[in-house]
Amino acid sequence: MKKIAVMGFGVVGSGVVELCDKNKESICGRAGDEIVVKYILDLRDFPDSPYADRVIHDFDTILKDPEVEIVAEVMGGLEPAFSYSKALLCAGKSVVTSNKELVAQKGAELLALAHEHGVNYLFEASVGGGIPIIRPLHMCLAANQIDEIAGILNGTTNFILTKMIRESMSFSDALALAQKLGYAEKDPTADVEGQDACRKICILASLAYGKHVYPQEVHTEGITKVTLEDVQYAEDWGGVIKLIGRAKRLESGKLMVMVSPALISHESQLSTVDDVFNGILVRADATGDVVFYGKGAGKLPTASAVMGDIIDCAKAQGTIESLRWTDSQADTVGNYEDYPAGVYVRCRGVHAKETAVSCFGNIRTLHRGGEHDDEFAFVTEEMTERRIAAARRQMQSDGVEVLSCIRTLDY
Amino acid sequence: MKKIAVMGFGVVGSGVVELCDKNKESICGRAGDEIVVKYILDLRDFPDSPYADRVIHDFDTILKDPEVEIVAEVMGGLEPAFSYSKALLCAGKSVVTSNKELVAQKGAELLALAHEHGVNYLFEASVGGGIPIIRPLHMCLAANQIDEIAGILNGTTNFILTKMIRESMSFSDALALAQKLGYAEKDPTADVEGQDACRKICILASLAYGKHVYPQEVHTEGITKVTLEDVQYAEDWGGVIKLIGRAKRLESGKLMVMVSPALISHESQLSTVDDVFNGILVRADATGDVVFYGKGAGKLPTASAVMGDIIDCAKAQGTIESLRWTDSQADTVGNYEDYPAGVYVRCRGVHAKETAVSCFGNIRTLHRGGEHDDEFAFVTEEMTERRIAAARRQMQSDGVEVLSCIRTLDY
Numbered sequence: 001m002k003k004i005a006v007m008g009f010g011v012v013g014s015g016v017v018e019l020c021d022k023n024k025e026s027i028c029g030r031a032g033d034e035i036v037v038k039y040i041l042d043l044r045d046f047p048d049s050p051y052a053d054r055v056i057h058d059f060d061t062i063l064k065d066p067e068v069e070i071v072a073e074v075m076g077g078l079e080p081a082f083s084y085s086k087a088l089l090c091a092g093k094s095v096v097t098s099n100k101e102l103v104a105q106k107g108a109e110l111l112a113l114a115h116e117h118g119v120n121y122l123f124e125a126s127v128g129g130g131i132p133i134i135r136p137l138h139m140c141l142a143a144n145q146i147d148e149i150a151g152i153l154n155g156t157t158n159f160i161l162t163k164m165i166r167e168s169m170s171f172s173d174a175l176a177l178a179q180k181l182g183y184a185e186k187d188p189t190a191d192v193e194g195q196d197a198c199r200k201i202c203i204l205a206s207l208a209y210g211k212h213v214y215p216q217e218v219h220t221e222g223i224t225k226v227t228l229e230d231v232q233y234a235e236d237w238g239g240v241i242k243l244i245g246r247a248k249r250l251e252s253g254k255l256m257v258m259v260s261p262a263l264i265s266h267e268s269q270l271s272t273v274d275d276v277f278n279g280i281l282v283r284a285d286a287t288g289d290v291v292f293y294g295k296g297a298g299k300l301p302t303a304s305a306v307m308g309d310i311i312d313c314a315k316a317q318g319t320i321e322s323l324r325w326t327d328s329q330a331d332t333v334g335n336y337e338d339y340p341a342g343v344y345v346r347c348r349g350v351h352a353k354e355t356a357v358s359c360f361g362n363i364r365t366l367h368r369g370g371e372h373d374d375e376f377a378f379v380t381e382e383m384t385e386r387r388i389a390a391a392r393r394q395m396q397s398d399g400v401e402v403l404s405c406i407r408t409l410d411y
Numbered sequence: 412m413k414k415i416a417v418m419g420f421g422v423v424g425s426g427v428v429e430l431c432d433k434n435k436e437s438i439c440g441r442a443g444d445e446i447v448v449k450y451i452l453d454l455r456d457f458p459d460s461p462y463a464d465r466v467i468h469d470f471d472t473i474l475k476d477p478e479v480e481i482v483a484e485v486m487g488g489l490e491p492a493f494s495y496s497k498a499l500l501c502a503g504k505s506v507v508t509s510n511k512e513l514v515a516q517k518g519a520e521l522l523a524l525a526h527e528h529g530v531n532y533l534f535e536a537s538v539g540g541g542i543p544i545i546r547p548l549h550m551c552l553a554a555n556q557i558d559e560i561a562g563i564l565n566g567t568t569n570f571i572l573t574k575m576i577r578e579s580m581s582f583s584d585a586l587a588l589a590q591k592l593g594y595a596e597k598d599p600t601a602d603v604e605g606q607d608a609c610r611k612i613c614i615l616a617s618l619a620y621g622k623h624v625y626p627q628e629v630h631t632e633g634i635t636k637v638t639l640e641d642v643q644y645a646e647d648w649g650g651v652i653k654l655i656g657r658a659k660r661l662e663s664g665k666l667m668v669m670v671s672p673a674l675i676s677h678e679s680q681l682s683t684v685d686d687v688f689n690g691i692l693v694r695a696d697a698t699g700d701v702v703f704y705g706k707g708a709g710k711l712p713t714a715s716a717v718m719g720d721i722i723d724c725a726k727a728q729g730t731i732e733s734l735r736w737t738d739s740q741a742d743t744v745g746n747y748e749d750y751p752a753g754v755y756v757r758c759r760g761v762h763a764k765e766t767a768v769s770c771f772g773n774i775r776t777l778h779r780g781g782e783h784d785d786e787f788a789f790v791t792e793e794m795t796e797r798r799i800a801a802a803r804r805q806m807q808s809d810g811v812e813v814l815s816c817i818r819t820l821d822y
Contacts, residue, residue, distance in 0.1 A: 019554055019697055029621070030553035030733040124551060130698030132543070132551030140535060140543030142441035143430055143718030210440070269704055272683050286430055286715035287541030290705035293680055294698060304697035307554030317728050322441045 002031070002314045005039040005062045007084060008075035009046060009055065012098050012125070015303030016072050016310075017051055027307065031314040038068055063087055070313045072306050073097040074125075082106055089113040089121060094316070096309035098125035098302050104199035108212040108327035115319045122309035122323065127153065127200045128278050130301025131294035132308075137207055137282065138322045144284035146208040150246040150411045153200040155276035155296040156184045156191040157223050157243045161261075162274045164231050165240050171226060183276055193222035194243060194259040201245030204280070205257050209249060211328040213257055219336035221260040229346060230404050232368035233377045237344065237408070239265040242273070244409060254334035262409040263344050263379075269293075270411055281411050337386040342408040344379045345392075349400035352376035359391040359398070379408055413442070413725045416450040416473040418495060419486035420457060420466065423509050423536070426714030427483050427721075428462055434718075442722040449479055474498055481724045483717050484508040485536075493517055500524040500532060505727075507720035509536035509713050515610035519623040519738035526730045533720035533734070538564065538611045539689050541712025542705035543719075548618055548693065549733045555695035557619040561657040561822045564611040566687035566707040567595045567602040568634050568654045572672075573685045575642050576651050582637060594687055604633035605654060605670040612656030615691070616668050620660060622739040624668055630747035632671040640757060641815050643779035644788045648755065648819070650676040653684070655820060665745035673820040674755050674790075680704075681822055692822050700822075748797040753819040755790045756803075760811035763787035770802040770809070790819055 004020075006013050017037050020027065028034045039062050040046075040055045049055070059080075062068055071088050073095055075081045081102050085095050090113060097103065103110075103123045114121035124134045128151075137146070152158050156178055163174035175192065178184035190196045198220045205213040223243050234241050242264050248256045264271045269291045273279030278296030283289050295301040312320070344366070345356065356363055356378055363378040380388070392402050415431075417424050428448050431438065439445045450473050451457075451466045460466070470491070473479055482499050484506055486492045492513050496506050501524060508514065514521075514534045525532035535545045539562075548557070563569050567589055574585035586603065589595035601607045609631045616624040634654050645652050653675050659667045675682045680702045684690030689707030694700050706712040723731070755777070758767065767774050767789055774789040791799075803813050 015697075023554055023556055023696070026556060027554055030549065032732045130695075131701055132547035135551050136543035136547055138441065139723065140546050140719045141715065142722045143434055143438055143715050145434055145437060269683065272680065284715070285434070286426075286711040286718075288706045288709075288712055290542055290703070292701070292703060294701035298699075300697040301699055304552065304554050304695070307697075308551045311553045311733075312550065315732070321443045321726070322722075 001034045001036055002069055003036055003038040003067045004070045004072065004310060005041060005068050006037055006072045006074065007041040008073070009040050009042040009044070010074070011299045012074040012302045012306065013040065015299035016074060016306050019300065019303045019307050027311060031311040033314055035310060035314060059084055063091055068093060070094045070096065070310055072310060073099055074306060075099065076101065078102055078105060085110055086113060089117055089119060092117050092119055094120040094313040096122045096306055096313060098306055100126040100196070100199040100203060104202040104215050107203065107206060108325055111324045115324065118318050120313050120316055120320055122312060123203070124309050125302045125305035127203050128280055128292065128294065129296040129298060130304045131278060131280065131292050131296065133280050133292050134207065136292065137204065141282065141284050141287060142322060144286045146282060146284050148246065148248040148283040149201070149204050149208060149280065150244055150270065150409070151201065151204070151280035152242050152270055152273045152278050153245045153280070153296065154191055154197040154243060155278060156188065157197070158273065158278070159183050159276045161223060161226070161241055161243065164226070164228060168228055170228060171224065192224050194220040197243055197245040198259045201247055201257060201259060205247035205255060206325045208247065209255055210325045211332045212325055213255060213332055217333040218257045218259060223261050225404065226261050226406070227404060229368065230406060233344060233346060233366045234263045236366045236368060237263055237379060239263050240271050241406065242270060250334050252334060255332055256339050257333050258336055258339065260407055262407045264409060264411060268411050337384065337389070339385050340382050341385055341388065342380050342382045343388055344377065344406050344408055345402060346375065346377040346404040347395060347400050347402050348373070348375050350374060352400050355395055355398045355400045359394045412445045412447055413480055414447055414449040414478045415481045415483065415721060416452060416479050417448055417483045417485065418452040419484070420451050420453040420455070421485070422710045423485040423713045423717065424451065426710040427485060427717050430711065430714045430718050438718065438722060442725040444725055446721060446725060449476070470495055474502055479504060481505045481507065481721055483721060484510055485717060486510065487512065489513055489516060496521055497524060500528055500530060503528050503530055505531040505724040507533045507717055507724060509717055511537040511607070511610040511614060515613040515626050518614065518617060519736055522735045526735065529729050531724050531727055531731055533723060534614070535720050536713045536716035538614050539691055539703065539705065540707040540709060541715045542689060542691065542703050542707065544691050544703050545618065547703065548615065552693065552695050552698060553733060555697045557693060557695050559657065559659040559694040560612070560615050560619060560691065561655055561681065561820070562612065562615070562691035563653050563681055563684045563689050564608040564656045564691070564707065565602055565654060566689060567599065569684065569689070570594050570687045572634060572637070572652055572654065575637070575639060579639055581639060582635065603635050605631040608654055608656040609670045612658055612668060612670060616658035616666060617736045619658065620666055621736045622743045623736055624666060624743055628744040629668045629670060634672050636815065637672050637817070638815060640779065641817060644755060644757060644777045645674045647777045647779060648674055648790060650674050651682050652817065653681060661745050663745060666743055667750050668744050669747055669750065671818055673818045675820060675822060679822050748795065748800070750796050751793050752796055752799060753791050753793045754799055755788065755817050755819055756813060757786065757788040757815040758806060758811050758813045759784070759786050761785060763811050766806055766809045766811045770805045
């Protein structure tokens with residue numbers, strides 16, 4: 001019998017405890033041993049919970065109990081999760097987590113500690129909720145060079161964009177609905193400004209390329225500026241707008257890592273990833289494009305990923321060596337101004353078309369229904385981000401107001 | 412350094428050898444050790460190959476060489492692959508394979524042998540080519556009860572159906588094109604009659620439900636009877652026709668396993684799996700729907716899956732216990748006549764509509780462009796396969812000719 005502890009009895013934590021009970025038999029079959037929750041650490045009491053007797057408030061109880069071999073850290077946030085995880089790993093206990101913020105900031109350090117103490121630090125639940133992505137990336141695709149990763153990694157923003165695309169709902173109405181349904185927090189900044197997606201692409205990039213990618217190195221744009229007009233022009237272009245986190249190795253050896261809204265063709269598998277679902281495309285040299293799709297968040301999907309990791313820890317003999325990356329200086333990620341991109345631009349002003357051609361070169365005009373004064377929209381060919389920024393500045397100084405500028409991506 | 416042997420130097424075998432060379436460094440990083448091909452077993456010589464010096468013709472050389480710890484069986488077919496695999500496992504060597512025919516027929520026996528001798532028998536490449544599916548199913552989703560699996564598992568038939576749907580090409584023209592492009596064999600029976608898809612759903616069902624499902628227990632229908640008229644009516648219904656292999660646990664404890672063409676809604680993630688790609692949907696109790704998408708065949712995608720298994724064998728200490736199922740009598744699969752289904756029916760005859768209503772109950776009429784004499788098409792509500800068959804017979808005896816009858820599925 002393996003005894004575990006769960007730190008944090010919120011949505012995910014309660015899911016882990018319930019799942020552990022509900023699917024006891026099949027979990028035992030897969031793990032080769034029964035898995036039992038001995039402690040639940042939380043600041044609160046839960047007198048009405050069937051698990052009330054296991055709730056404790058003192059972290060040291062877990063740390064000092066030699067019976068507890070595996071701990072699920074599902075508290076979220078950097079502290080005290082970081083200090084607790086370090087202490088547990090140093091005490092020879094494996095830690096599994098859904099805490100993307102912590103993995104994105106401290107992954108390399110915690111993985112090194114796990115290695116040093118012959119235990120595991122696993123985080124399948126930190127990206128894509130219940131979608132298997134971490135393990136396939138380092139195990140199934142182990143024989144591949146990963147060329148690129150592109151993903152719809154945040155369910156909240158994908159829900160908002162889907163409402164805008166399918167029901168012509170405005171950004172603010174869609175956000176309000178997402179909050180009402182519990183998909184978005186009261187303070188939705190981390191979701192709508194792309195920070196959550198950024199943490200997740202950092203984790204995937206670190207794993208795929210072997211060096212820690214820090215969120216602060218990654219150029220990140222959210223979806224707050226996307227309008228219904230943009231959605232209509234995207235349709236005319238032949239696609240939809242999605243918030244995409246992407247990573248790629250550049251010829252220089254540095255990485256391109258970025259989060260931004262983007263126009264994605266209807267032909268792409270990512271274009272049909274709707275509502276709160278996530279979809280992650282991995283482009284690898286041998287296997288080609290592989291796409292993983294499923295629920296990116298939620299109590300049971302995330303708990304399922306945490307339990308998968310717990311089972312792996314229960315079976316593992318020593319550290320799983322392939323799941324690791326090294327720490328890095330702040331030079332892993334290339335300057336985003338050197339990245340290539342095409343853009344869709346919506347602008348307003350007299351002679352907008354002529355100005356667009358003189359600033360951006362070859363363009364393709366886009367249309368939407370109705371009368372729109374002197375609004376003009378187009379897509380450009382591929383150029384560097386630096387050139388795009390310069391062309392935008394030139395347009396503005398030529399008296400054409402740039403209303404929207406969104407990348408076009410080919411996945 | 413781990414020495415391996417590759418049995419069969421055809422498309423997949425040469426892919427494995429090349430990949431092993433090409434991605435040597437990253438493979439070494441993931442496996443924790445260098446992996447080197449010592450022998451290539453084939454009946455033929457390959458004097459012009461850069462690997463000519465490793466080609467041997469005598470299986471015993473591999474069997475008796477204690478240096479060879481892992482063998483890739485990529486010969487295909489039941490014999491001599493089965494005898495060789497048995498001998499190797501008994502000699503304490505791990506075997507990895509892309510041979511779906513062998514796994515579907517002899518999987519339980521070979522897995523038991525591997526377990527007995529403390530080695531591994533791995534087969535990620537046998538289903539979905541380069542798509543990670545076997546490992547996610549038994550590891551990442553280990554904490555789940557698998558409710559259902561439904562997949563587009565055969566690239567050849569999916570290519571043919573895509574050509575019929577997108578370019579209104581007839582079945583026979585699309586098949587001829589697939590043969591010309593090398594996607595279909597000269598004798599395409601195993602693909603177009605659904606046998607290949609059947610083997611793959613048997614492997615997935617065995618793994619998900621823990622009991623060996625034999626292909627001969629599974630009701631299997633191919634796509635040879637699908638017409639362009641059916642494709643048009645499917646579009647009016649709101650979807651496309653795909654060849655679907657599916658498995659589900661019935662309330663009786665028996666399994667529902669079946670391969671057949673089916674109408675799939677445009678809303679489904681499976682509906683956009685086109686050309687030679689495969690897509691596999693796994694519906695699990697905790698994680699909900701998860702979809703895996705990628706190239707289901709081809710030299711490097713399949714070789715990539717084989718190499719992933721080789722790396723796992725190199726890292727494994729003893730048998731991976733979660734990857735196993737027990738043998739079964741021929742009573743694992745329920746009588747398919749008890750399965751529930753809705754159907755789309757295309758028929759011809761006077762009073763076709765009235766007859767359809769009297770035979771099938773509530774129906775929804777479908778339409779296609781142009782004049783079609785007394786052709787009539789409709790979809791039914793869900794009923795048992797037995798009732799569907801009885802209603803079809805009744806229609807025929809009432810003088811209405813049933814031209815097509817294809818299931819409608821909700822994935």
